Amino acid sequence: MGADNTGGNMGEKADTEMAENPFEPYIESLRQKVEEQDPVFLIGIIVALAVIVITCVFLKYFLTSKTVRSAVLLVGLCDSGKTLLFSRLLSGKFKRTQTSITDSSAPYKPKTDRGSIWTLIDLPGHDSLRPQYLEKFKSAARAIVFVVDSAIFQKEVRDVAEFLYVLLTDAVISRNTPTLLVACNKQDITMAKSAKLIQQQLEKELNFLRVTRSAALSSQDGSMGGGLYLGRRGKDFEFSQLPMKVEFLECSARGSKGEEGDADIESLERSLAKL
Ligand SMILES: Nc1nc2c(ncn2[C@@H]2O[C@H](COP(=O)(O)OP(=O)(O)OP(=O)(O)O)[C@@H](O)[C@H]2O)c(=O)[nH]1
Numbered sequence: 001m002g003a004d005n006t007g008g009n010m011g012e013k014a015d016t017e018m019a020e021n022p023f024e025p026y027i028e029s030l031r032q033k034v035e036e037q038d039p040v041f042l043i044g045i046i047v048a049l050a051v052i053v054i055t056c057v058f059l060k061y062f063l064t065s066k067t068v069r070s071a072v073l074l075v076g077l078c079d080s081g082k083t084l085l086f087s088r089l090l091s092g093k094f095k096r097t098q099t100s101i102t103d104s105s106a107p108y109k110p111k112t113d114r115g116s117i118w119t120l121i122d123l124p125g126h127d128s129l130r131p132q133y134l135e136k137f138k139s140a141a142r143a144i145v146f147v148v149d150s151a152i153f154q155k156e157v158r159d160v161a162e163f164l165y166v167l168l169t170d171a172v173i174s175r176n177t178p179t180l181l182v183a184c185n186k187q188d189i190t191m192a193k194s195a196k197l198i199q200q201q202l203e204k205e206l207n208f209l210r211v212t213r214s215a216a217l218s219s220q221d222g223s224m225g226g227g228l229y230l231g232r233r234g235k236d237f238e239f240s241q242l243p244m245k246v247e248f249l250e251c252s253a254r255g256s257k258g259e260e261g262d263a264d265i266e267s268l269e270r271s272l273a274k275l
Pocket residue numbers: 076077078079080081082083084085096097098099100101123124125126185186187188189251252253254255
């Protein structure tokens with residue numbers, strides 16, 4: 001009786017195990033099949049799996065490489081205030097500046113709890129130096145702070161737009177889509193134009209430039225267009241059509257109290273904290 005009971009219990013146990021692992025028979029038959037296979041075939045399968053894993057790791061690296069880019073570039077025409085902004089962002093201090101002839105960089109800690117540290121890079125604005133420095137740093141850009149002198153914007157609008165056009169139609173920049181912060185600087189000067197007006201005027205000017213530039217390109221090489229097209233075809237240009245995040249903000253690296261007082265750059269600092 002006792003033995004019967006035990007046998008009955010074991011049978012129940014086996015039934016429960018079968019119920020818990022319904023794939024057992026399949027795994028067993030797969031194991032037998034694998035054992036019967038040619039070892040060369042098995043090595044082939046292992047190599048194929050290894051290739052798939054390595055490809056996935058590479059893809060993940062390339063797709064998330066935005067996190068690797070850590071440079072914040074200060075660009076803009078000569079005298080727009082890049083070097084003073086560089087000093088104010090890093091130390092808060094006013095500094096007398098001279099036209100930059102080379103780049104300078106320093107680690108910048110944005111005002112956020114996330115603990116990120118970016119490399120702030122001040123680029124020279126002079127026409128003859130601009131292209132080579134842009135070339136050197138563009139692929140590392142996480143963000144581009146495009147500094148505009150709002151006080152003489154009306155006079156410089158064409159030059160500002162031409163520089164922006166070069167940046168925005170650059171293949172590397174449009175692929176990496178760094179955040180574009182247009183810092184409308186020198187707001188302490190009474191004649192300074194507002195960020196809103198500067199945005200509207202630049203949209204108009206870029207709209208005009210993209211017509212003339214693509215016409216020039218197509219007449220040069222006989223093709224239609226050629227380079228990257230700015231914005232959406234068939235629509236007036238707007239910054240919202242760009243693939244990257246664009247923000248226009250007002251600031252004053254000098255500040256309303258002059259050399260002794262603080263700068264008025266909170267809006268820029270807030271945007272840099274969101275990168
Ligand atoms: N009023 C006023 N002057 C400013 C402001 N920011 C910069 N400046 C002055 O503008 C002049 C040029 O500033 P920089 O910082 O040297 O300009 P930059 O963009 O570095 O110029 P480059 O190095 O030639 O490309 C300096 O005399 C600054 O003191 C500002 O917000 N308000």
